[in-house]
Amino acid sequence: MRKESSLYARLVEGVVECGICQRRCVVPESGRGWCRTRVNDGGRLYSEIYGEVSSVSVNPIEKKPVFHFHPGSRWLSLGSVGCNFRCPGCQNWDIAHWTIGPSGTTYMAPEEAVSKAKKAGALGISWTFNEPTLWFEYTFDSARLAKARGLRTNYVTNGFMTEEALGMIAPFLDVYRVDIKGFSEAAYERIGNVRNFRGILETARKAKELGMHVEVVTNVTPGINDDERELRGIASWIRDALGPGTPWHVTRFHPHLELGHLPPTPVSLLEKARVMGKEEGLWYVYLGNVPGHPGENTWCHACGELLIERDLFVIRTCRIRGSRCPKCGTAIPGEF
Numbered sequence: 001m002r003k004e005s006s007l008y009a010r011l012v013e014g015v016v017e018c019g020i021c022q023r024r025c026v027v028p029e030s031g032r033g034w035c036r037t038r039v040n041d042g043g044r045l046y047s048e049i050y051g052e053v054s055s056v057s058v059n060p061i062e063k064k065p066v067f068h069f070h071p072g073s074r075w076l077s078l079g080s081v082g083c084n085f086r087c088p089g090c091q092n093w094d095i096a097h098w099t100i101g102p103s104g105t106t107y108m109a110p111e112e113a114v115s116k117a118k119k120a121g122a123l124g125i126s127w128t129f130n131e132p133t134l135w136f137e138y139t140f141d142s143a144r145l146a147k148a149r150g151l152r153t154n155y156v157t158n159g160f161m162t163e164e165a166l167g168m169i170a171p172f173l174d175v176y177r178v179d180i181k182g183f184s185e186a187a188y189e190r191i192g193n194v195r196n197f198r199g200i201l202e203t204a205r206k207a208k209e210l211g212m213h214v215e216v217v218t219n220v221t222p223g224i225n226d227d228e229r230e231l232r233g234i235a236s237w238i239r240d241a242l243g244p245g246t247p248w249h250v251t252r253f254h255p256h257l258e259l260g261h262l263p264p265t266p267v268s269l270l271e272k273a274r275v276m277g278k279e280e281g282l283w284y285v286y287l288g289n290v291p292g293h294p295g296e297n298t299w300c301h302a303c304g305e306l307l308i309e310r311d312l313f314v315i316r317t318c319r320i321r322g323s324r325c326p327k328c329g330t331a332i333p334g335e336f
């Protein structure tokens, strides 16, 4: 469904500038933005994917991955089509790399999404699968309604939204699960087709300042973002900007699409990344996409007590009591 964009500026002669993501596309009349989901019609900018759902499922929050926000809770996950990145190894390329034309989506009003989440006994709604920023108007309406109906809300994002967009949705967003894909222009250009990655960092910092629960994911890709400088750069930035208690997930890359020629990330490299994260002062560094690895578990940062045992997306045991370690009583960052 078409809906007028919430954030854009009218320039001259029918040209508009989009304010949803950091590309800030300048779109002439009848033109489209970089993501192809926004069109200038008569000097007004419209999203063409309002309520258009490509993917829907109910699954544990661990799948996002989010480990420090109600472990084991189930969430309604919704996605649409399009992206403002073009990651050559995208796992969801069939929806994310959509351009124009038949999209195979079904319309779901915000009220319907909220009712579905309630009926499924979900704790909340995650906007995921493709970049939720492009779905801004729909996720904003849905998040506001979801909060009013007692649900929690989660953006699984590449973090390339503008501060204005973040500021608008912030009162209705609980969790900000953001990718930090690298720590150099070169890595970001190769992974996401994006140059100014510093803006992504600033928006994540803002999300934290605005009170959201933030977790960071880095998909460690051989030869692109796997060197020590990149990994230590990300870890030390998280420590300084988001705090040492911010969970960092270093996940295993699997060869796919245009990166099908690369090997999967060696588990030993992820283990080294975890050590680097800890050396840089992070309390919680997790391995991802390595089922059964002890790096999926949570240990108290103060006394080392095993708090949560996981097996991929399943919580085997959770010993946290009242958000505290049962052994030493230290408060564990997050919401439990």
Ligand code: SF4
Pocket: 018, 019, 020, 021, 022, 023, 024, 025, 032, 033, 034, 035, 036, 037, 038, 084, 133, 134
């Ligand atoms: S959402 Fe981003 S990529 Fe899409 S039109 Fe707006 S600025 Fe461009």
